[in-house]
Amino acid sequence: MPRNLIFRPLECRPDTYREWFRQANQLREWEQYDAALYSYERALEYYPDDFWAWYRRGKVLERLHRYEEASASFDNAILVNPKNYWAWYDRGRLAFRQNKFLSAITCFQQAAKVELNDYWCFYRQGEAWRHLSDYDNALAAYSRALEARPHDYWARYRQGDIQQIAGHFEAALVSYKKALVAKPGDFWCQFQRAAIYERLNYLDAAIEGFQEIARKHPDADRIWYHLAVCYRLQKKPDLVIEMLSRAIAISPRKYEELLPCDPEFASFSDDLRFKALLAKAHQDGAVRPATPNH
Numbered sequence: 001m002p003r004n005l006i007f008r009p010l011e012c013r014p015d016t017y018r019e020w021f022r023q024a025n026q027l028r029e030w031e032q033y034d035a036a037l038y039s040y041e042r043a044l045e046y047y048p049d050d051f052w053a054w055y056r057r058g059k060v061l062e063r064l065h066r067y068e069e070a071s072a073s074f075d076n077a078i079l080v081n082p083k084n085y086w087a088w089y090d091r092g093r094l095a096f097r098q099n100k101f102l103s104a105i106t107c108f109q110q111a112a113k114v115e116l117n118d119y120w121c122f123y124r125q126g127e128a129w130r131h132l133s134d135y136d137n138a139l140a141a142y143s144r145a146l147e148a149r150p151h152d153y154w155a156r157y158r159q160g161d162i163q164q165i166a167g168h169f170e171a172a173l174v175s176y177k178k179a180l181v182a183k184p185g186d187f188w189c190q191f192q193r194a195a196i197y198e199r200l201n202y203l204d205a206a207i208e209g210f211q212e213i214a215r216k217h218p219d220a221d222r223i224w225y226h227l228a229v230c231y232r233l234q235k236k237p238d239l240v241i242e243m244l245s246r247a248i249a250i251s252p253r254k255y256e257e258l259l260p261c262d263p264e265f266a267s268f269s270d271d272l273r274f275k276a277l278l279a280k281a282h283q284d285g286a287v288r289p290a291t292p293n294h
Helices: 017-029 033-046 051-063 067-080 085-097 101-114 119-131 135-148 153-165 169-182 187-199 203-216 221-233 237-250 252-261 263-268 272-285
Strands: none
Touching: 017 033, 017 051, 033 051, 051 067, 051 085, 067 085, 085 101, 085 119, 101 119, 119 135, 119 153, 135 153, 153 169, 153 187, 169 187, 187 203, 187 221, 203 221, 221 237, 221 252, 221 263, 237 252, 237 263, 237 272, 252 272
16 A cells, blocks of 8 residues: 555544544554554654554564564553553564574563463473473473473473483483374474484384484485494494485485494495495485485
């Protein structure tokens, strides 16, 4: 809509807070963010203690990638109404986006005081603690998120990640299994479970897991690579070569660089078949780029 039509309602009463605010909301819906920002600011000139004008001004500034100003606008909204969930939550979300994780956590904790059982407050706290490598607090936050949504995929998956980092592998297996209930057939949950079995030397379970993934994702070179590792541990060299050949066929450049210095296959350095695979990887990698994969 042309600008002169947008501002026409204000021609008679340019000092009317309500009309500036309504106009700002309409402009924001139309994604005319610069004009919306101007209108919110005019509204605030007449009513500087309006929570919603400060809050929505912050949302518009975020859309304009003016993050520091957006944060300040959310702060003003909080000063007006410190018990509003959305101001705290969006202030925390924006802090997280700027990698200000401790500030984000504080905001999400304040939001959780308003919405006592809010999934997002606790999940995002977990994510912030995870980025800070504070895994105990991350696990506690994910657990609270799962109280709100017991069958949530992401909180359960991240719980498994943290448990795996902490060396609690059996607990991680349980978490990934529960995540698979929420999202059956998920590549990454299946991969993490199989990788843990490999790490624990439960090789039959690891191979079964990787083979199940390979049936659905035959272009995922890392699966064939991990199968090769498992078969090496089982001392089955023929299968090692077969699995590596599949991985190389998908991503030759990657394995041309990886395999010559990979300690997993140091014992194969004199194997003529292994050398032939490296030569093929070099030849194929020179003519086509590595294939994107999971």
